[in-house]
Amino acid sequence: MSLQSSLEKLATFRKNNTRNSQETFEHGLNILKSGASLKLGDESWAFLEQLALAAIDVNRLDIADQCLKQLGDKFPGSPRVDVLTGIRMEATEPPSTVLSYYDELLQANSANAAVWKRRISVLRRLGKVDKAVEELNEYLDTFYTDVEGWLELADMYSACNQYTSALQALSHALLLTPQNPFTFLQFAETAYTAGDIPLALKMFLVVIDMNETEDEDAIPLGISVRAWWGTKLCSRALVASNSTHVSPSNTSIPKNINLIDELATERVLTAYSGEQGIQARSLVSNWMSGR
C-alpha cells in the first residue's frame, strides 16, 4: 500500500462522500504513522477530520483523540471541530452529557446546522421521538433545502405509523429532488402503506416512466423490478375491489386499469425470466394466477 495511492483513495472518498470507515481507517493510519500528513499542507486538516470520523466508526478512539487534538490545536473554537468533538463524545459519554454539550454550542450560535442535526439524531437514538420530530420540524422550517432532513423526518413518521405526515415530508423531499426516482419509490411505497392505492399506483408508474433507458424487451432490473411489483400490487387491488377505493388525495383510478394490470403481470414475469430468476418464476406465476 503506497502512500501515494492511499492519499488518492482518501481524496476520492472525501470527494464522493463515501463512508467506508474500515478502509478509510487503514489507509489513514498508514499515512498518519508515516507522518506524511504534515506534508499535505492545508489538505491535511480535511484528512484528519476524515480519519477521526472513521476511527470513531471502527472504535479506535485513541486515534480519533489524536486527530482531534491536532485539529483543536490548529482551529480553536471552530464549529466544525466542535461537532467532531461532539461525535467523539457520543461514542463514550452518556447521552445527557452530549445533549448538554450540544445545547451549549447551540446557545452560542443558534444557527449552527450541523450541531442541531447531531442533537436531533441523539434525541432520536434516546427514543425521544416526539422531541426529535418537533426539533427536526423546526430545523427544516429554517433550513428548508436539507433533503436528508426531510427523508429522516419521513422515516421517523413512518416508524410511528404516521404515514400521512410521512407523505407530507416526502413531498417536500420530492420538491427538492424531483430527479431522484428513489424518492418517488419511497413516496409510492409510503402511499401504498397508508392505503392510498390510486396515488401509489401513479407514483410507481412515474418511477417506471423515469427509467427511460429501459426498452420493451429488456429484463427489468433494480429499482424497476420493485416499481413493477408495486404497480402489480396496486392494480391487482384496484381491479379486485372494482373502484370502490377511496383515495385521501382524490387521485382518480386510471381508466385502463386492466391494461396496466396485464402489463404489470407481464413485466414482473419478465423480471424472473433470467437464469437466476427461473426458480422463483413458478412461485410468482402461481401468485399471479391465484387472485
Place this chain on the structure above:
Amino acid sequence: MSSNANVSLYLDPQIRDWVLFPITLVMILVGILRHYVIVLLQSQPKQLPRAAIREQRALARSQILRATAAKSPIPPSHYTSISQQLSDAFAKGTYLKDGPPKGDSPAAAPNPITDPAAMDGMMAGMKTQMVMMVPQMIIMGWINFFFQGFVLIKLPFPLTLGFKSMLQRGIETPDMDVRWVSSLSWYFLNFFGLNGLYRLILGDGNSADSSRDMTASPFAGGAAVASPVQDYNKLFKAERDNLEFSEGLHNWVGNDVENRVLRKYGKLAPAY
C-alpha cells in the same frame, strides 16, 4: 510622419534600470502587500441568528415550490396544501424575524445608516477602498513628481494614432511615434494589466488587483450588504400573488403517466 518614423530616440539604459523596473516592481509589491492587508482587515462574516436565516430563506422556499409547478412531482392535493400553508404564513408574517407585525402602523423602511449590521458591511467596503486608494495615490504622486515626462519603453509593434492619449499621457508631443510609452501611461498599463500576474503569484480570488475596485464605489458595496435589511414583509406579500399564480399552473407528472407507460410498452396506440 514618415520622416519622423525614421528618427529614432535613444533611451538611456539607466532609465530602464532606475525607472521602468522600479515602477513595475513597486506596483507588483504594493499589490501583494494590499492583498495581505485586506486579508488582515477582513472582518469575520457576521453570524446570523436563527430567526434571521429563517426569514431570508423563506422566499427561496416558495421559489422552489413555484419552479416545479409546471411539471410538479407531487399530486395536486399535496401541492395545494403546501402552497396554501406558505401563503398563509406569508400573510400572517410567521417568517418575519421579529414576529408578525403589530397593529396597522406601517413599519418605516429600515434605514441602513441606523442599522448597525448594515453599517458594518458599509465600513468593510470603505476599508478596502481606503487600502486601494491610498497606495495608488502615493505611487501616482511619486511617478508624477520624479519621472514626469519620461519616455520609458518602445513597444515592439506599430499602433495607430488613436492610442496616443493612452500611451503618451504626460508628454505633449504631437509628432512622436505612438510606440513610445510615457511613465504615467506605463503606470496605468500596469494598474490595469497586472491582474494576471497576481493570479499567478497569489492564486485565484486574491484582492491585490485594485482596478477591479475602481468600478465599485464604496456605497455600492454597502448596498449589496445592506440588502438583507429589505422589507421582508412586503416581499412576502408580493410572493403570495406569485404562489397563487403558480397554483393555477400546477400540473402533476402523474396526471397522464399510465398512458405514457402503456404507450412505451406498446399496449396503447400512440397519441398522434
